[in-house]
Amino acid sequence: MSVYTTVSEAELAAWLSRYALGELVSLRGIAAGITNTNYFVTTTHGRYVLTLFEVLRLEDLPFYLGLMSHLARHGVACPAPVADHNDAFASLLAGKPACLVTCLDGQDVSTPSAAQCRAVGEMLALMHRAGDTYPERMPNPRGPAWWSRTASGLYPFLNEDEAALLRDEVAYQEAHRFDALPSGVIHADLFRDNVLMQGETIAGFIDFYYACNDLLAYDVAIALNDWARRDDGSIDAELARALLAGYQSVRPFIEAERDTWPVMLRAAALRFWVSRLLDFHQPQAGELTYTKDPGVFRHLLEAHRTRSDFWL
Amino acid sequence: MSVYTTVSEAELAAWLSRYALGELVSLRGIAAGITNTNYFVTTTHGRYVLTLFEVLRLEDLPFYLGLMSHLARHGVACPAPVADHNDAFASLLAGKPACLVTCLDGQDVSTPSAAQCRAVGEMLALMHRAGDTYPERMPNPRGPAWWSRTASGLYPFLNEDEAALLRDEVAYQEAHRFDALPSGVIHADLFRDNVLMQGETIAGFIDFYYACNDLLAYDVAIALNDWARRDDGSIDAELARALLAGYQSVRPFIEAERDTWPVMLRAAALRFWVSRLLDFHQPQAGELTYTKDPGVFRHLLEAHRTRSDFWL
Numbered sequence: 001m002s003v004y005t006t007v008s009e010a011e012l013a014a015w016l017s018r019y020a021l022g023e024l025v026s027l028r029g030i031a032a033g034i035t036n037t038n039y040f041v042t043t044t045h046g047r048y049v050l051t052l053f054e055v056l057r058l059e060d061l062p063f064y065l066g067l068m069s070h071l072a073r074h075g076v077a078c079p080a081p082v083a084d085h086n087d088a089f090a091s092l093l094a095g096k097p098a099c100l101v102t103c104l105d106g107q108d109v110s111t112p113s114a115a116q117c118r119a120v121g122e123m124l125a126l127m128h129r130a131g132d133t134y135p136e137r138m139p140n141p142r143g144p145a146w147w148s149r150t151a152s153g154l155y156p157f158l159n160e161d162e163a164a165l166l167r168d169e170v171a172y173q174e175a176h177r178f179d180a181l182p183s184g185v186i187h188a189d190l191f192r193d194n195v196l197m198q199g200e201t202i203a204g205f206i207d208f209y210y211a212c213n214d215l216l217a218y219d220v221a222i223a224l225n226d227w228a229r230r231d232d233g234s235i236d237a238e239l240a241r242a243l244l245a246g247y248q249s250v251r252p253f254i255e256a257e258r259d260t261w262p263v264m265l266r267a268a269a270l271r272f273w274v275s276r277l278l279d280f281h282q283p284q285a286g287e288l289t290y291t292k293d294p295g296v297f298r299h300l301l302e303a304h305r306t307r308s309d310f311w312l
Numbered sequence: 313m314s315v316y317t318t319v320s321e322a323e324l325a326a327w328l329s330r331y332a333l334g335e336l337v338s339l340r341g342i343a344a345g346i347t348n349t350n351y352f353v354t355t356t357h358g359r360y361v362l363t364l365f366e367v368l369r370l371e372d373l374p375f376y377l378g379l380m381s382h383l384a385r386h387g388v389a390c391p392a393p394v395a396d397h398n399d400a401f402a403s404l405l406a407g408k409p410a411c412l413v414t415c416l417d418g419q420d421v422s423t424p425s426a427a428q429c430r431a432v433g434e435m436l437a438l439m440h441r442a443g444d445t446y447p448e449r450m451p452n453p454r455g456p457a458w459w460s461r462t463a464s465g466l467y468p469f470l471n472e473d474e475a476a477l478l479r480d481e482v483a484y485q486e487a488h489r490f491d492a493l494p495s496g497v498i499h500a501d502l503f504r505d506n507v508l509m510q511g512e513t514i515a516g517f518i519d520f521y522y523a524c525n526d527l528l529a530y531d532v533a534i535a536l537n538d539w540a541r542r543d544d545g546s547i548d549a550e551l552a553r554a555l556l557a558g559y560q561s562v563r564p565f566i567e568a569e570r571d572t573w574p575v576m577l578r579a580a581a582l583r584f585w586v587s588r589l590l591d592f593h594q595p596q597a598g599e600l601t602y603t604k605d606p607g608v609f610r611h612l613l614e615a616h617r618t619r620s621d622f623w624l
Contacts, residue, residue, distance in 0.1 A: 020438035021387045045387065045513070073381060075333045075357065075394045082387045087445035126332035133399035201357070 018084040047103040052096040065089035074130035077204040106196035106203025114242035115200040121246030131185030140212040157281040186219035191226040217257045221268035233299040240311040273297035330396040359415040364408040377401035386442035389516040418508035418515025426554035427512040433558030435514045443497030452524040469593040498531035503538040533580035545611040552623040585609035
């Protein structure tokens with residue numbers, strides 16, 4: 001399902017001569033990921049993940065790959081991109097921008113424990129700290145301007161209740177300004193399928209291709225909205241507290257972050273409700289993704305709008 | 313023997329807060345290395361090697377640690393230094409410049425096989441290629457100027473035959489110019505104890521603190537003079553050919569390198585003969601190293617001066 005571009009062994013073997021990684025031993029498609037093509041590549045020197053980018057262009061990649069390299073260099077658990085003899089992390093393969101990253105052990109977790117949520121929170125805070133010294137910048141392409149604009153195109157497709165909720169939440173978020181909050185490089189998509197774990201240890205955060213500069217607490221809210229969410233869409237208070245405790249063991253929230261935390265949780269729910277509504281009602285022509293249920297984030301947003309306990 | 317500076321767990325735990333590596337779990341001195349103090353450090357996130365530099369100063373380290381980081385980023389098997397929250401690879405600990413690098417599996421090999429020599433040659437060539445894009449420069453502090461100067465101070469300590477041989481070889485090397493040979497970043501000390509292996513695979517080159525810019529073929533000669541040398545000081549032709557074949561599978565020698573190869577082997581033997589003579593006859597006050605036999609390299613030099621087969 002997620003090998004959209006086929007690479008032959010001969011083609012890959014030739015491309016690998018750009019790298020100091022030895023000879024190709026084997027090549028195997030990875031049945032995960034919904035945007036890019038991924039392969040496990042084994043060479044005489046080790047095991048790597050090959051990604052062919054189906055949407056991102058070669059010139060888009062330095063921000064993301066440079067970030068992963070920077071974070072890995074600081075000990076943050078994530079794949080490290082491998083540079084080729086031209087000192088580049090990416091080049092064309094089979095007509096697509098392609099890169100190799102180190103292969104991590106571990107697997108994603110569908111039903112996390114409190115200890116795993118705590119570990120995710122802690123590593124996210126370490127990622128935020130390490131990102132402080134990353135010099136490149138990327139505005140968030142899915143921030144408030146994006147969801148306001150996207151919402152306008154969605155109202156015709158929604159029922160009255162949904163449209164009213166969306167309109168109200170967009171207005172609510174627009175009415176809140178966050179200039180005083182700490183910002184930096186965020187992962188922006190730290191869902192359960194983007195973390196590899198070995199037991200209670202983080203083997204690595206993966207899939208940094210939504211990373212950008214935005215509010216750090218917003219990134220925590222995105223992660224909490226997935227990691228602490230039960231199958232029925234409700235939040236498990238123990239998991240939520242564990243993730244926040246792990247995060248704050250490294251970087252405690254400042255007062256302004258505590259004050260605006262409920263707004264952040266709503267913003268993080270809104271952002272994914274909007275993108276899922278968009279995928280559902282206006283799928284891109286020829287898109288190969290499977291559509292995820294937007295309702296989960298609508299219910300989460302509604303719950304966040306009415307709850308009184310925010311686990312801080 | 314090689315823990316010259318003692319670090320307490322409390323001191324290390326405090327210093328570790330500079331890093332995104334979690335909490336200290338354990339600390340254990342490493343009984344290897346003759347210049348620096350090394351510890352295995354286990355944190356909640358992984359296993360690292362801590363080095364405290366006994367001679368190098370903090371301002372000397374960026375060349376070496378930046379090089380290791382560059383090579384690791386290019387897939388060359390070597391430890392990757394970890395950057396701290398200030399984006400620095402080194403800072404003071406217990407009054408000494410100190411760094412953390414990733415911990416590699418594998419162990420050094422005292423009696424290498426031909427396959428292991430081949431792997432060393434191949435990885436050395438990959439290291440030379442990857443070094444092409446490393447922007448920093450370091451002249452070789454132990455090049456011809458150093459050995460000529462050092463030899464002058466040694467003649468009074470040598471018997472007539474030794475002095476004549478040393479004088480003649482220094483003059484011979486001075487009479488040869490190598491401006492046409494490929495140069496770049498070299499390891500300059502790739503002896504058997506500086507390579508960790510897992511079976512026939514290189515787990516990592518270590519100890520880059522003699523690395524500098526010099527002739528690439530000279531680096532190959534240094535490695536060959538150790539890896540292919542039998543206990544009696546003679547060269548094992550099969551091991552020598554294997555190392556050279558591995559090297560040339562990645563970077564074949566150019567004609568000028570083939571022509572001057574016998575001179576390189578002599579230069580590499582001379583350099584270590586001189587440094588061992590220096591350690592033997594004029595040990596530095598308070599130096600904690602154990603003195604290695606200079607005779608091995610004298611015999612090797614004499615053999616190189618008379619042989620007709622150079623394994624190319």
